[in-house]
Amino acid sequence: MIISIASGKGGTGKTTISTNLAFSLAQKGHKIQLLDCDVEEPNAHIFIKPKVELKETTSFVVPQIDEEKCTYCGECVRVCAYNALFVAKDKVMFFPQLCHSCGGCAYFCPEKAIFETNREIGEIEAGSGYSIEFAYGKLNIGEVMSPPLIKRLKKRIDEDKVVIIDAPPGTSCPVIEVVKGSDFCLLVTEPTPFGLNDLKLAVEMLKVLKIPFAVLINRWNEEYFEIDSYCDKENISIVMRIPLERKIAELYSEGVLFSKELLEWQDAFCKLFDSIEGLWK
Amino acid sequence: MIQEITVLSGKGGTGKTSLVGSFAVLAKDKIMVDCDVDAADLHLILNPEIEEANDFFGLNEYFINRDVCIECGKCEELCCFEAIKDFEIDVISCEGCGICYLACPASAIETRKKKCGEWYISETKYGPLVHAKLGIAQENSGKLVMEVRKAAKEMAQKENISLVITDGPPGIGCPVIASLSGTSLVLVVTEPTVSGIHDMERVLDLCSHFNVKVLVCINKFDLNLEKTGEIEKICRKRNVKIAGKITYDYIFTEALIKSLPVVEFSDGETSRRIKSLWENLYNELNR
Amino acid sequence: MKIAISSMGNDLSSQVDPRFGRCQEFIIFDSETLEFEAIPNEAINAAGGAGIKAAQLVVDKGSKVVITGNIGPNAFNVLAGAGINVFAGATGTIQNAIDAYKAGKLQEVNQATNGPGAISTVPTYR
Incomplete structure (x- = not known):
């Protein structure tokens, strides 16, 4: 089973929950794999x-362009949807x-003058800690x-384990790549x-992606109940x-x-997993 | 000469937007900008009235017309994003390169412009705000950030306003780079936690990579004084000034619930510290 | 010699568009024949790399000089790479801008004039 932990808003506690x-x-003896896919700021x-x-x-x-073969016809410029290429009379420029x-x-x-070459964008580290199989990606500054780094990291997914994925904040391309x-x-x-506003955006995103979901309220207190009312109305657990x-x-x-020091939380997290499994089935 | 202060953090939730909300009260003659386009929140404190809404277009969308498709599989073979399966294009995975469209021997692929979001020019109690909303599950947030910053700069030029204050997104990737290129000064808001320090260092690296002047603010500094000391040491070593230290204070949340900037909600210790942070920032800008 | 000016409209009385990559139109003015041609800027709604695309447009038209309000780093890099002289800070009508250029009153720039809003990337020359 693959569970991703996402949020919309940053700093709500994704990493705290996933770890x-x-x-x-x-x-408790489960076989766990944890992937930190917040490659911009892995924690x-x-x-x-x-x-x-x-x-x-x-x-x-x-x-990469082979100057020997290139006739500066500009076909590459015309097909590039990202405007990453520019051609002058005697020169091609490329914006990686x-x-x-x-x-x-x-x-x-048409001249077969372009071949492909590699450009380094980041690093993946893998290992284990607390009997968890762990890997994370680190985007170059x-x-x-x-x-692409997230895709690569997700290739490591081992479906025989319970896979927990820590996602980056937001709702745009990197997050979608992670939770897909x-x-x-x-x-x-x-x-x-802020929490509510960004939660709504994340819910909309998951509806588009057709992924089942539930909500966890971190830093819970008795002063703001709007999250409850929203979840109630939308029928979200x-x-x-x-x-x-x-x-x-x-x-x-x-x-x-914190569950290592405050032991009662270990059971609470196991129960959390049970309810997720229940909702999933 | 228009000056721009961009507030970043690396890690999310360190208090960027709450501080920017207070700067909106404290700064005179400025334009506010929210560059966190996929989870914009500044409007929740500044309560803007939208005066002008503009469409934002991303890359084109592509569809296969099954009536024309000869099922040769060429498009699936060429698509680098694994977005085509069983002669259907998955709009979520598609990155809009259009190779399928150009290569289809039967011209069975159709394309259309795709609206990816909207950006707005608004008026608030504290002055103009330029902000945006990226469509659900859309890409190109970096481009939208550029659009918003350009609009703010043009407005500043036209109305003779010399200061732009920008609330940046978390992370160090595409939208962050789009937020900081060419800015006058970056304020990095961090917190005294191992993660906060780790992420602050990555943003500081990013700022030096792009050669931007930077200051640091330690929010919630009294949560862990030892880690605060560590941040101060790192900043000394990197020759980065600490512009302010803000207390770990529940009034951040209380003010937010009332949808007010912190300095308008209270005039206690924390607000005093935010005011002095702003003064330091402003002085640094005019040095 | 052909001069490309970023424009808000399609004739010489139009205002100079301060933006290069996302201007409405380009006026391509021929300083020998004094004739001009207006071409819509296809890059205006580009999702990225608008400056590069707009630069390609004016280079393909055979322009040797570009006159605009502001120019971003990517567009400047490609224009400079293609041997084009870039003049920024133009205001008023297209005709004003052409006159100012002829009178030597426009500033030739040797770097981008607006960082904000553009990811300044270093192109690889190949």
Whole structure:
């Protein structure tokens, strides 16, 4: 089963939930795989402290032009939907940051003057910690294209395990790339107008993607009930509430899994998994 | 000369938007911009009235006309995004390259322009706000960010306003790079947690990669004084100034629930600290 | 010699469009015959790389000089790479801009004039 943890709004506790859920389930003997797909700002490794067994760089295919063969006809410029190429009388210029690696220029070049070459965009590290099989991706600084790195990371999915995927915040391309193919998505929110606004956006996104989902309210308190009313109205299950507690925030600040220190939470996370399985079936 | 302050964090939820909401109160003669286009929140504090709405177009959409399709499979073979299966194009996976459209021997693929979102020029109690809404499950957020910033800059030029304050998205990828290129000053809002520090360092790396001037603000600094010390040490080493330290205070949430900027909601310790943060930022800009 | 000016309309009395990549039209003015041609800017709704696409358009038309309000880094890089002289800061009508250019009153730029809104990427010359 593949469960992705997403949120819309950043900083609601995706990483806290995915790491504590993975840890609690692994403690109870489940076979767990955790993938941190927030490749712009990966954090799960801080909590899992994995022993890294494998490191690989990920690259992205981009065109290279053979000046010997190129006649500067401009066909590649015409087919490129991303405007990543420019041709002058005696020169072709290529903007790698705009390229989506579709292969169109190479395919349509009448002179067969374009061949494909690799450009490094990030790194994947894999290993294990707390009996969790763990992997995460790290996008190179200054790089704009995260989806290819996410795709690569998701190739590691081992369906024999319970796969937990930590998604980036937002609702645009990287998030969609991450949650696509999940069996279930857990949406982490917080009881504030920001939390609610971004939760609604994430719900709309999951409806388009046709992925079943439920909501977890983090930093729960008794002052803002709009999330409850919204979920009620939309018929969305709220599967867990984690109270606003300074102790939890402090453990988080130290990079410590709070369910490792506050043991009662391990059962709570196992129950969370049961309710997710229940909703999924 | 138009100056622009861009507020970033790397990690989400460190308090960017709450602080920008307060800057809207404190700064005079400015345009506010929300660049977090796929989860925009600033409007929830500033309560804008939309004056002008504009469509935002992304790459074209493609469809296979099954009446014309000869089922040769050429499109599926060529699609690098694995978006075509059984002679149907999955609009979610499609990245709009159009190779299928160009290569189809039967001309069975049709295309049309796709609206990807909207951007707005609005008026608020605190001055103009330029913001946007990316369509559900749409891409091209970086492009929309550029659009919004350009509109703000043009408006500033036209109305002779010399300051733009931009609320940036989390992360370090496409929309963040689109938010910070060419800005005058970046404020990185971080928090004293291991994750906050880790993510702050990645944004600081990004700023030096693009050679942008940067200041740091430590929000919730009293949550973990040891980690706050660590942040101060890192900043000293990188020669980055700390522009302010804000208390871990529930009034951030209370103000938000009332949909008010923090400095309008309370004039306590936290608001005083936000005011001094703004003064430091403003002075740094005019140095 | 052909001069491309970013324009809001299709004749010499139109205003200069301050944007290069996303201007409404280009006026291609021939300084020898004094004739001009207006071409709609196909790049106006480009999802990305509008500056590059617009630059391709004016280069394909044989322009040797570009006059505009502001120019982004990508467009500047390709125009410079194609040996085109770029003049920025033009305002008023197209005719004003042409006169200002002829009188040597426009500033030739050797770098992009507006960072904001453009991912400045370094092109690879091949």
